[in-house]
Amino acid sequence: MNLTLAEKILLNHSRIDDICPGEFIECEIDLIMVHEQLGGRIHVEFEKLGLTKVWDPEKIFFILDHWIPAPTISAAQMHQDARNFARKYQFIHNYSDQLNQGICHQVLPELGFARPGMLIVGSDSHTTTYGAFNCLSTGIGATDVSVVFATGKLWFKVPESYKIALNGEFKKGVMAKDFILQYIGDISTKGAIYKSLEFHAAESLSMDSRMTISNMAVETGAKFGIFLPDARLEKWLKFHTKESYNAMKPDENALYEKTYNYDLSEITPIVAKPSSPGNIEKIENVEGLEIDQAFLGSCTNGRMEDLRIAAKIIKGKSVNRNTRLIITPASKRIYQQAIEEGLIEIFINAGAVVTHSTCGACIGGHLGVLASDEICISSTNRNFKGRMGAPSSQVYLASPATVVASALKGKIADPREVL
């Protein structure tokens, strides 16, 4: 056989015996993640089907994270609808009342729900994040969620795969975010529409870094962004789950439509200018641009690795007087660990605002919305027009190291100079 990871996992979840890119198949879903943006509306779709129960209340992971606690009446209303729906259909893994959990894509793996070989879908485009754990995972819309709720199955078009080999290690001040921005810039935001990105990484690449890469795989248009399993993943799983799993590797002579090779030691700090994640620039060319706000957080970069480097840069120093720095840990667990390691104190002493774990500023929802013409450097994944606030506000995407280095100077700054 010559199957890629995506082909193998799709095949495992279907009833066919052979698989070929381009064909339409039906697959059984192992887990579905839903957050409030759909949870509130889905009942309209689902109830059209006239069903009284969901296919498997064990296999639904339900969480509120985008607007928590509700900042407006309309958000509160949406949450109420979502909670009512989850109660009515008796979801087992229902976190809609535990507002302190964090962002869906961080919480789900932390609680051991993302395990190798699984096929996971979610009501959010960054569901690709679980690819870091050797899961085949992707985002779907409300109607697809209704179909899964009703049947546990979903149609897929089998994607062609791109192999991306990652060798070497990042130099000081360079992070996984810089690599993925570079890759998006290299192949463009439409360079991998409908493709599966398969990352062959060295064991030295941390799980946090892999999550950042899988998270932003979708920014190339890709359907999946999956990593091969290795000892580092095994170790992570030991710590996070007791359940068994079926780690998958591609066949040795798997057929890839394209192959890319990156030496991570050659990557340098990258910034994506407004208003596309593919609009990349080397830090040298944007350095010195004055900023109003710096945001460190989101499902892309709100993890321990990110907070640790931020603390290293900012320890004993102060955020520039004309800039505000907002830090949002991606989950409660991360928040707690950051407290234990003394990072939160470092941030607060430096003048940063540390918020509870939520999507918050990333989606321009609350806790850091931008005013007209304001400029923000952000560790998030999208800088579309108006994404973080007013339509004339501008978002520059960068690594956590670059975000915090910039907050210190009040201008976009090269983190290699302050480390």
Added chain:
Amino acid sequence: MNEIVGIAYILGDDISTDDIVPSYTLTMRDPREMAQFTLKFIDPNFSNDITGKNIIIAGENFGTGSSREEAVNVFKILGIKAIIAKSFARIYYRNLINNGIPGITLNWDETLFSSGDRIKIALHDGIISNISKKKKITFTKLPVFITCILEEGGVLKKLLKNG
């Protein structure tokens, strides 16, 4: 569903779901209210400008970004019958088809379509006619799998019918 006739409205490249449905409207409960904000950041008068037009013709990577299906629903509410684009973002394309709205991938240029042109799409034959400009162009026919969903008026209706 084979024949769709309507008036064209042209949009550019990389129209994201954040453009179509700005994030701050997402908590609105009434889809009709939300539809008033469609593409607000691109064209503040869009919800008026689109009146009387019902076939969107867009550039590359249409619907890039989040999975919000509202970005399909608002077009449905505004009466859009089909979307032609140079390429579609993956989730957006699924959402379109699942809602029974044909998405047609076609490499086109300004000589072929302008806003206000009268367009006829023959879905099964793979032919788009620009009646106003008296031009015809063929496109790769949709796979049978997709046309079956469209015939039923969307994936939920198909599910209801076939169980």
